[in-house]
Amino acid sequence: MELRAMGEVRAQARTLTGYALTYGDEARIAGGVETIAPGAVAAALAGGVDVLALVDHDPGKVLGRTRSGTLRLNDEARGLAFAIDLPDTTAARDVLALVERGDAGGMSFGFTVPPGGDEWRGTRRTLRRIALHEISVITSHPAYKGTSVEARSRAAAELDAMRLRLRLYA
Template sequence: MTAEPERRSAAIEVRAKGRRLEGYAALFDAPAQIGGRFTETIRAGAFAGSLGRDVLALVDHDPGRVLARTRSGTLKLSEDSRGLAFGLDVPETQAGRDVLALAERGDLGGMSFGFSVPEGGDAWRGEERELRAVTLHEISVVLAWPAYDGTTIHARSAASGAPVRRTLAGLYLATLGG
């Protein structure tokens, strides 16, 4: 039986540029407390094996609200020294319009990603888990809660085009096994 994909929120920056969102869906070497049960970090290179896969961009992990996908070229993913970077073209759909409006106002909660861990893809040391290789299924714009206090989201002011910066305090949400 295949385990349900895990989901994680990440401290991220999202910028709205016209009808495009850019930012980070996950950061490397940023410890996260998972459900009060253990601490988890993501090693640089953990997403490398997934960059050629068809990965979706969703709203709140809902497959009924697709924003973009790598197969069509509307979602671009890459790893850099900081984390899993993304750029997505926001569709002219109700979900797309809602996400864009919230991004421009600075109301988005953050980003998250859904993944599974292949055999040997993680390492445990006591209550600490390091993700070394994951199979990425989706990234999600999270409307409500960012991963950590101090998460920042960037949007462009509609009037001036200047950056608008919001600092948000929030909760860490994660679901394990569904």
Template sequence: MERRAGIELRAVGRKLAGYAAVFGQDTRIADFTEIILPGAFSDSIRQGRDILALADHNQRAVLARTKSGTLRLAEDTRGLAFELDVPNTSIGRDMLELAERNDLGGMSFGFTIGKDGERWQGDRRELRNIILHEISVVSAHPAYDGTTVMARHRPAALGIVAVARHPSFRWRA
């Protein structure tokens, strides 16, 4: 399984939200350049796979999952947007505290390649069909340059729900 980092994470109340991957961003991985094309995650989302949200790709540190509804994923024009309900566990409280302090490194995701899912041109790889297994909150250094982690605290009493900042993104019930 391969792992890549994303761009954005925010904390609002007991939720983390942001982007686990972005489209159209050239990223240097070892000795090649990689880019994720729009629609690359659509099959994984549409097929209803049980996708996990982990801390640092650690399968013993589950934060949320799609099967239980505590992790929600969607593609928009920017990338793979997520929202997760942070559990009241030691790892959940730690991740939330670090996000609020702006001390996390970013987001990442673990994947394999689906049928006809990649195209190589020299040392450039286009990802077209990604089988998504997990997204991860990364404590230190994500693989993609330019990733950021931001905390936004809004009082829960206001009933505000975290949503991704990109204007084209809307959660659907």
């Protein structure tokens, strides 16, 4: 599984929101340049796979998951938007404190590339389709600078969830 770390992290209450990956931004990976094409996660999201939200890619620090509805993902023009309803755990409280202070490094994601899902041109790689396994709030440096995370109040998160449901069923 490949891992990528990205962008900025912000906090507002007990729900984290932001972008786990952004389309079109360049990242320097292993001596090359990598970008993610718009819609690269669309097939993975449509397949109903259970995606985890973790801290620093640690499967022992689960913040949420799509199967339970505590992690919501939405493929948007900018990239993969997320909302995580944080549990009352030590890991979640620590992440929330880091995000609120502006100390968290950004977001990251773990994925595999299905056959034909990427395109190489010399040392430039474009991810056109990925199988998403997890997203992570990271405490270090992101590979992609365009990601973001912020904390939101429960009321704002519920309003966002209602708007998302309306978009899905419109």
